Amino acid sequence: MADSDLAESALRLCQKRGAEQAEALLIRHQEKAVSVFNQKVQLSGVNETTRLIVRVFRDHRGAVIQGNVASEEMLEALVNQGLGILPHTSPDKYLGGAESSGVGTNDPLEVFDERLAQLQMNRVEEIALAAEQKIKEHDQRTENLITTNLQVQTQAVTLRTSAGFSGSYQHTLATLVANAALDQVAQRNLLSTAVTVTRSLDGLDLNKTAERSVQELTRMVGTRPAPAGEFPVLFAPASARTIAAMLFQMCSGPATLFAEALIIGKLNAAVCSSHLTLVDDATRKNGIGSAPFDHEGVKPARKVVIEKGVLKDYLLNSYYGRSLQRGSTGNAVATGDARFGVRYSNGYIEAGDSDPDDIVADLKRGFLVTRFLSPSIPLSLNFSYAAEGFWIEDGKVAYPVRAAAIAAPLREVLEGVVAVGSDLDPDAAIASPTLLVNKMNISSLM
């Protein structure tokens, strides 16, 4: 059965069985993955999966059922299961799908590349092998210590809603991960990871990935511990984007349920440094997070979420939009929760006007963080990370630091951003220019 027919059948069946509102989202996913080590293909795999997510509403109650479906009989079982759950949930006046107005767009936003989708497995293997070769050419010392992984994904997304939305689109995504190692440098192995994510075959720049992989490796030779104490901390774009992601999470609909006890408060209130402007742009052509419609069928938009430190908007889906007396911002993502989740599309902190080299030059002493070594902790009110980077002395990069703990209350970090670099990567799904935080406590691994 064609995807659109299956989604349509699901919708009709939901209505026939008594759902007042319903949505059927079908995601057909194909992934070709190759892993190469020492010029040898270690793993060559193809996985093809289908997921149907059905959301049903009746009497202001909602439920979600997910599964693999390939026949009408299975659909019937799925829908009956979903409606059977409804009486066990609580009514909530905000539950329901997106309103019919303002849904969808026909602009495909250039998220699909036919050449990438049609890539044969032998060609995927060749590219992964070539990527490994490029790293070796950049630095012979990495020979026998390189792994490259290339994943090429194609997704077909189909959505039908009882509000009348009907749409489908395809998108492609290639992810190249290059790990290179240097053996026993100063009694310690070094390992770098360079990742390239792109929507198109042309975006797979092997040279650039190799160069970054080797740069990240060689710059960490000769590490020393950083001094302990309170110092300014500079976050390079690769680490600063975590701060952008954190801000989006705090400004999203689900976080408003915790808002009173967390950081972000009311609209038009100052929530962070006035140097920070946070934007989510789902309309970006070729964007990694772009899509012609979100999982509720709402069209993409560009939103200024924080403007010069002041909260201007939340990231919302239709549930949270209604509960806050605002509309959806087109950021719905299907989850097992009938309210659905919320996610940024192409999110970034706007570029400032300081050259990052000038920010470094103005620092007497400080820590430049290039990579976080620890995960983010959900709901935490603290900003505590282990980080890799460089010690800055008299306005210059003095030496690499392999691991240091940086800690401060989250609010102090967000309010303490005193400079924003001009070095924003416009292509990343989540991005930030260099950020300077006035002070954090540093304690280095000895």
Next chain:
Amino acid sequence: MMADKFSRRHFLQAGLAAGTGFALWELYRLGISNKLDRNAASLQAFKEIGLDQDHLRKLLDIALAEGGEYADVFLETSLGSYLGFNGEQFQNSGLESVSGAAIRVSARGGTSFRAVTDLSWKSLTQAAREAGAAARSDVRLTATSLKPLQTPNLYPAASPALYESIDEKQKLLNRVVESAHKAYEHVRVAVAFYRDTLRFLTVATSDGVFAYDTQPLLKITISVAAADPNTGKKGTCYFNSGGHYGLEYFQRHPPEQLGQRAIEIVRNQMEGVAAPSGQLPVVLGPAYSGVLMHEAVGHGLEADFNVKGYSAYSGRIGELVASPLCTVYDDGRRENLNGSINFDDEGVPSSRTLLIDRGRLTGYLHSRETAAQMKAALTGNGRRQSFAYPPLPRMTNTYLEKGDTPSEEIIRSVKFGIYARTFAGGAVNIATGDFTFIPTEAFLIEKGRVTAPLGNVILLGNGPEIMNRVVMVGDDLEISDLLWDCGKNGQMVPVTVGTPTIKVETMTVGGNNG
């Protein structure tokens, strides 16, 4: 809840065309499982949709038709139910069913892999042919006869929670949330989330293994946010509990404990003073601190990193890599624990693997692939998130063996340091061995006594170095009942950790107070 007009046969036929998920559901609902033990029910379920022992053997032959040294077929159906409660409303409720198969062929040091959600014979034979064609080898092998694998059942739940009534599950959530509110007046938000899954597996391998299993998993999570209007202090906590159990778990572990424990953590955070930073003695409490074994030891001993020579532990078998007080195991055979498995996702029985013996490195954790590459014995650690991913060497339940020092004596030995008790997670750099883990609950130790709770703390160290600085090991080994999800190469698998109280001579402590 089910459509009345479907007969069981009708339903199973539908499943054949479309994946087994709801067919299995129906199988259980109709009480067929009552006549079978749980694992046999898994066997029966795939058999009902035409995937019996003979057909799996045929698939293996198709996969190896163009040569190959090894092949396996992995069938999976995972069913799950979940619901959430915020103290007022039951929301976030639903069901999920995922079915699929993966076929793998190894040849010439490489592996080809095909995964599909369509379990029809046509789809599976095509996947087998494609995997075989991609592997291509001069080695001609015929799959040997399949023999059922016999293993003890490590998760003898009375009845899988999936089939219990929603009302029962809602009562549990109510008790969790109510207990949190009762325990602390300044709780602003308390949300509990319940999830159970039942994973039906069948593995058939070209060397004759035919293994089938049903893995129940149960998890309740509580998220709490509190704010004291008098002091302006705020605290948050995310905590969970469960394992490979049915709902009988809550008879021995009342859900109120979960709410009360979350509040204890939140209050300690709110009352916490600024933590010192620098190189300090650190005492790690029992159970949850086992995350040290996971990050500082376990990941570095997963054999895929060692085949490549990346790990800080590569080529060091037989060397002293820890204090002689340290003996570390990965043990997938402990009943009901989050990381326990009757056999791994490659049909290899799980085992208790000695990783470090009184400080000396004794072995790595293997998948079939790495064991062959390193010519090592299988350890039963080839695990995958689901059929859609290839298996990798992964930990199960990793712990430090107990010593003989009473924990009070360990704390008494510290003049000024940190006592860390509960953790939110961690990470490791495999190559350098540098790791970090983040306590959600830590205290100062002053003059041999645990005193003030600490606010913001992060611990940092190098695996082999820290393990060499373990100077005291307690006699109070506990395995954590927190459900840890371990991530690697984009795949999550359930694990847990354990340790007795231990003292690390010095460790890098990061805090807000320089």
